[in-house]
Amino acid sequence: MCKRFVDQVVIVTGGAKGIGWGIAKVFSQEGAKVVVADWDDVNGPKTVEELRQSGGEAIYVKCDVSNEEQVKAMVEETIKTYGRIDVLVNNAGIGVYKSILDTSSEDWDRCLDVNLKGVFLCSKYVIPHMLKQGKGNIINISSVHSFQTVNGVAPYAASKGGITALTRNMAIDYGPTIRVNSIAPGWVLTPLIQSIFDSYPDPEAQRKAVEQRQVMKRIGRPEDIGYAAAFLASDEASFITGTQLFVDGGLTAQLETW
Ligand SMILES: NC(=O)c1ccc[n+]([C@@H]2O[C@H](COP(=O)([O-])OP(=O)(O)OC[C@H]3O[C@@H](n4cnc5c(N)ncnc54)[C@H](O)[C@@H]3O)[C@@H](O)[C@H]2O)c1
Structure with missing residues (x-):
């Protein structure tokens, strides 16, 4: 394991469990100070304890990514503790798997607020710090549903399509100082x-x-997405911005199985 992120500060939203946990673990193993920004008061501190037990440095900051005041406070807490932000991984997300006719306005708002507005808010409050530093990296966790999809997942697919589009806009607006890319995971346990x-x-x-x-x-394993995120945030990916990396075990390459 190389140590590409020593002295770097990485925020992982939704880092308490699942894919976010895998991303936090990989960055921590590579030397980063990790901020686990999540609303899960049980698994958030547990993940931080696990990272510390393995020799890493990490803090848990309680934050609902769809709440502007909490996002602002989370970014302030990060700066107060570590003084900088090198990488933001916008990973927190929820699944609302319904067709349009089965989706209430509340369902729609809940899904779009967490999955898409959360990316907007976290980026909005982190970007000024990255611009001041003269360098930064943002990785947005989208989905294969941003590209191809299945029946009955309309709000989720719309939110993920939005993330992939927003990734391109952010890359254009804040390059070359900040690189912005998305990852489209397939099935991850x-x-x-x-x-x-x-x-x-x-x-x-x-x-x-x-x-x-x-x-x-x-x-896929959560770490599979962690390795991809670490690559995109590393200097080895310094000519990659505004794009989407599919980490899906080949899922989107095939039309159907025969
Ligand atoms: N698992 C997959 O197969 C898969 C595939 C494609 C994309 N994704 C995407 O990857 C991301 C992570 O998914 P996962 O499977 O690990 O989900 P998960 O439910 O296992 O974990 C999600 C984490 O995000 C946190 N979270 C949810 N809403 C939040 C909020 N409003 N504020 C702060 N934290 C919040 C949860 O507490 C949890 O720790 C999501 O964006 C999801 O859409 C997952």
Whole structure:
């Protein structure tokens, strides 16, 4: 494991569990000071404790990414503690899997507020610090649903399409000082995905069926997304901005399985 982020400060929203946990772990292993920004008071401190036990430096800051005052306070707390922000990973997200006719206005607002407005708010309060520093990196966690999708996930897919579009705008508006890219994960085994499997009579069989449909014949691990995020935030990716990296085990490469 290389140490590309020593002395760098990385905010991971939704870092308490799932993909955010995997991202926080990889950056921490590479020497970064990690801010776990999440609203989960149980798993947030647990993740921070785990990072510290492995020799890393980390803090938990309670924050609902859809709440402007809390986002502002989270960024201030980061600056107060570590003095700078090198990388922002906008990962916090929720799934609202419904067709338009089944989606209430409240469902729509909840999904778009967390998934898309959360990216807007966190970026809005972090970008001034990155501009002042003269360098910064933002990684937005989108989804394969920003590109291709399935039935019955309209609010979620719309929010992810929005993130991918916003990524391009942010890259153009704040380059060359700040690079902005998105990652589109395919199936990654997290509490969110486990809850989908658990809604079937045989969750294990459902997971295996999904695995069989993947080109790589497995479901992704949170660390798979962490490694991609670390690459995009590293100097090795210094000519990459405004783009989307698919980390989906080949899912979007195939039309269907025969
Ligand atoms: N798991 C997958 O297969 C998959 C695939 C594509 C994209 N994604 C995206 O990756 C991201 C993480 O997904 P996951 O599967 O790890 O989900 P998860 O539910 O397992 O974890 C999400 C984390 O975000 C936090 N969170 C949710 N809403 C928040 C809010 N308003 N403010 C602060 N924190 C909040 C939760 O507390 C939790 O710690 C999401 O944006 C999701 O859309 C996941």
